[in-house]
Amino acid sequence: MVVLPVLAITGIAITALVWTLDPSSPGERIDLVKTALSIGAGTGGVAALVLASRRQWSAEQAHRLAERTSQITEHDAAERRITELYTKAAEQLGSDKHTVRLAALYALERLAQHNPEHRQTTVNLLCGYLRTPYTPPRETPSNVNGTGVHRPLVSSKARRMRPAKSAGRSAAPTKPSHREAVLERDVRLTAQRILAAHLRPDYGDAGSPTNPKFWPEVLEINLTGAHLLDFNLDDCRVRSATFTEATFVGVARFSRMKFTRANFDRSSFSGETDFTYSTFTGPASFNKAIFAAEVRFDESTFTHDTLFEGAIFNNALSFYDATFMMQALFIEATFKGMAAFGDTLFLSGALFERANFTQLCYQNDSTFISNGSFKGAQLGNQAFDPTRNQW
Template identity: 30%
Template sequence: MTNPLQRRPKQDGRHTPNLWPVWLVAPGALLLVGATAFGLYHGAELLLSSETTGKKPVGVQDVIKTTVTVLTLIGAVLAALYAYRKQLLDEGTSHRADSTQLTERYTKAAEQLGHEQAAVRLAGVYAMARLADDWPEQRQVCVDVLCAYLRMPYETETTAPAFRHGEREVRLTIIRTIRDHLQYPTTTNTWCGHNLDFTGATFDGGDFGGSNFSGGAVDFNSSTFSSGEVFFSGSTFSGGAVDFSGSTFSGGEVDFSSSTYSGGEIDFSSSTYISGNSRYTNGKVSFLVSAFSGSRVFFGGSAFFGGEVDFRGSTYTSGTVEFGDSQVLSTATVHWGPFPPIPVNHP
């Protein structure tokens, strides 16, 4: 049973101030004012009488005058409190209006992302990113929508029935937008620390270079890097979990060179590295001049069937880098680099 003396519970998504019910506050205020007036009257009478001992007795009018003056001051304070309460209500109305506007912007941006024309979908990408900047409370939701777009089925062959003209540019724009918001972790509109879910996505290009994957969960599990160039060069992987497990690197080039791995866990286990298709016959994954310090990096169970994987020039100061149970066929070239005496397992 609801307690009538309790204030209204705060509801998620609402901006109405958490105030006492009026039917409870009004009688209480009247009783408080009556008791205060009664006390002030007798208090003023006693005070004035004590100050005029041996003199002319204090008149009733003087007592009433003093009491009215004090009550006027109290009334001014109550009026100020009422004005403050009204301001809170007005602010709540304003916040609700802002929330409604933001919700309408979200709906419109989502509709644009589902449009048939690529130009409209591009406008939806920018609208959703701008909304994420303006709506910190729902920023993760906006980021989730953009990531979900990349997870949708994607046909790269121009002759396939499901191929959509302009789709590649839309997807590259989403990647650039995410990268731009991962450059500076301390800015107010940063997306660092938010979850990024690219599970099962297909990448035929894109630039994540210089991103700060710090905090949150970044999931490229079972994703496919099929062609083109995908850059993670100069990125920082610090804290949180980054999952590339089960990914397929089947063509083009994926560049992790000059990246820094410090803290957290980066999982490349059970990934497959094979030679590219007819257009990209020399698939390559580069970890050239990367720095591994204090992190756990797993390549265990990966299969290197072709192309080239390069770890040369990398430094390993602490943490764990594991290649246990990996398979390297003669058609693949793996440059292991000078591993130091830390917990590193490789074939």
């Protein structure tokens, strides 16, 4: 492709030189031919360089395209593999074998640990599993009386031991439903531990997370209506936590936890509940929540409105050294045990209107920067007198 243009340029150069210079001697003609050939050779060299450069550019473009294609192919293959693993694990969570369900939980955890973009989705699935209906196991059913078990004593003639008709049989096995509930409890406790392990940053001295298992990509957890057993989120952090109508069986721990938004409306707590040193940087709602045992919010901080309207505290409640930066609403709340608000700071007021107290401790060392209202509240048989600001 280069030869013909070079020959043409050489011929044109010779013709032009002969025409313009009109050489008369053979030596001059030879010089003209040499000059023309030099021009042709130079032109050919330039053309060759241009073509070589063009080929190199084309090769580089082809290489880049191949690399991009390979990367896209690898990414698509990886995404398909992740989707397959995720789908398989999700299906295994529905297995009737508890060992398969446990394996599915660990598979999901491993998948999310190596693929940060799937962590929120994995947490959503864990929460979805915990939201499924569940009835905790009761005490192991009593065994049926067998050989050698005494019957109640009746008449003197009948005072003797009678073997059961099913002599030789062993005690009745544990009911399948009870055994299944026990195994399911193990699966649920594992799901709870996995969830907590990845919401706990473990901040170091520099203020950065030191826990390699911490998932900062997780922004919310939704455990609406979940049945939670000895739930522990101590030292965890989450932006949005929804526990509406959740049931907490056993101890519930949220000490030193940081919430941006928390909703515990209509939730129930059967055991001791610990929110000490916790921080709520957004709205916190406990409307109509029921606490059966002691509840502690000591040294907790609430930066937005905090709602306990209609909440029922069946045991002791303490807010020692707690700080409410916005309104604290305890309207129509019921306090059946000691309600302690020692050194509690209410910066924007607190409303205890129509609340019912059995024992109340707040007057001497709590501070109401803004107005506090106890209108219609009851302390035992005594009603609060707003005109005299006393019971």
